[in-house]
Amino acid sequence: MTGWLDALIQGALLGGLYALFAAGLSLMFGVMRLVNLAHGDLIVLAAFAILVVATKLGLDPFVAVILASPILFVIGFALQHVLLNRTLGRDLLPPLLVTFGLSIIVQNGLLQTFSADSQRLRSGAIETASIPLGGGIAVGVVPLLTLLSAIAVILVLNFIFYRTPVGRAFRATSDDLEVAQLMGIDINRIFATAMGVAFVVIAIAALFLGLRANFDPTIGPARLIYAFEAVIIGGLGSFWGTLAGGIVLGVAQTIGARIDPEWQILAGHLAFLLVLVVRPRGLFPRALD
């Protein structure tokens, strides 16, 4: 019984990581209707960026991510402004194929620069620290921080969306692009800003990806798939839904892994397909899309 309870708790904590992956994707879906096939590779890219900043300057990853965030915001802003804005329109194909090409470029660029070796972000004692909950169950500090960060990221995103002028512009462009433009919104700049914010979320996701487990240049596509599954399970259009989706996915994976370690990933995919069959619009749908 404790084993299952443990699986449930660890799954929920793992879900925090998936929610972080998914929050950036959800933001891009939400504001510019962009399905970014390079999302997972960008998370891995950010993890390497944090690694480089941390090792070159001898910093703790938590400090490195604060330094890397503004740089990543600018990269995201530029990527959207220079490249991705050109692809957005009625036709689905250009954004999909351009981000798919981007995924291949990022993946192989990382392979070329950092080789296929596994890397890890090092942060001293905190990595292995855990809090005993009694009954033989303990919670790792890093997984707990991951889930708390996911909640914090979602609180901040909701604050930006519903309490700030730029958030009003995000929601306006999302609701009706043409009317938003008529009201004087520069959508190119708004989209680029949204991508910049998404890149900061990506940096936070990358920090916990690198602290929790090893990473190498090839693991991006799987992170994209987890992020996507969390978004669809939760239902489009709500960040809290995305968090719930991430937790459902995480719990499905740890329960699958408890039955047979080889079934971890498969169990997550099957939970996703099951939700698709039973509730195609997700568990907590908001947007009609």
Add this chain to the structure above:
Amino acid sequence: MDDNAARPTQAFRIETASRASRAAAAAACIVLLVLVLLPLVAGRNLVQDLIFLFYMLALAQCWNLLAGYAGLISVGQQAFVGLGGYLLFALTLLGGVNPLLAIPIAGVVSALFAFPTALIVFRLRGAYFAIGSWVVAEVYRLVFAQFKPLGGGTGTSLTPAVTSSVPGIESIKALLDLRTPAARDIVSYWVALALMTATLGFVYLVLRSRRGLALGAIRDHEAAASGLGVDVYRIKLAVYVATAAVTGMIGALIYLQKARISPDAAFSVLDWTAYVIFIVVIGGIGTMEGPVIGAIIFYLMQRYLADFGAWYLILLGTLAILIMLFAPKGLWGLLSERYDVTLFSTRRRLVVDGKNGRA
């Protein structure tokens, strides 16, 4: 009646073939004949290279029909390549079926798998469908990795008894005085050529048919097509299942030729989807000529640049992005716009004859 009398008399004809396309058809027949006879004189390397070209072209035509016409942008076609390959291994190694018979059976079974798969992933629309199809391919990969009789996660090889049981090998050996592996390649070559030709023929006939007209309408504007009475869902379902069948057969052939299978290779998104997308995009999506040009370019790049490894893939990705941004209709689109030619004439043109014709 008065209204009719007031109109100038006109005669209409709907033309599909043009002079260029008739010439192209004749040329295609000659090329096909040359290709059929080629292994009699060509070396083994060329034969193997052409097998690769043929199956990549066939896969590209399938993906083009899916994405270019039916609007189903799938990133998960490796599901059916791998499924076909595994079915071939299961049928021949475990079922004792003749490999050549196993290929069409793999096609039929792939279609049977595609149907329920479609019912699930079709709940995702547009761009979401793309990633959904990828998830399905991952599920297939993970399930086959659990299948111990075929080697589980590490995969397995075809036994020499199976690979040499392909009909025709013995007669080719005797006729051309070759060793078994070379004769095996020649049989695979002919099967690949036949499959590629059949795929081209199938896609062409589909596009020329009533359904093809509906597909073209869906490609141009889905909502308008639906408004004019096209049953969009049914046609998409039919295209998805049919391309899965063809893709499954190609997968079976690929792994008959490779004679070794593993889940990671058979369900590789890079090998069976990324390259295929690249071929279609470079050549020109939504045309039949595009994938042909794209496949030839891809074959040349693969042959001369693949040694550069990661840099080669970076180049492919960059090219795909540049084409999508600056020439979204691909190389064939650039050519056909400038010179107004079509080789596979799937478009219907209205030709107005008669004295008072206003054409």
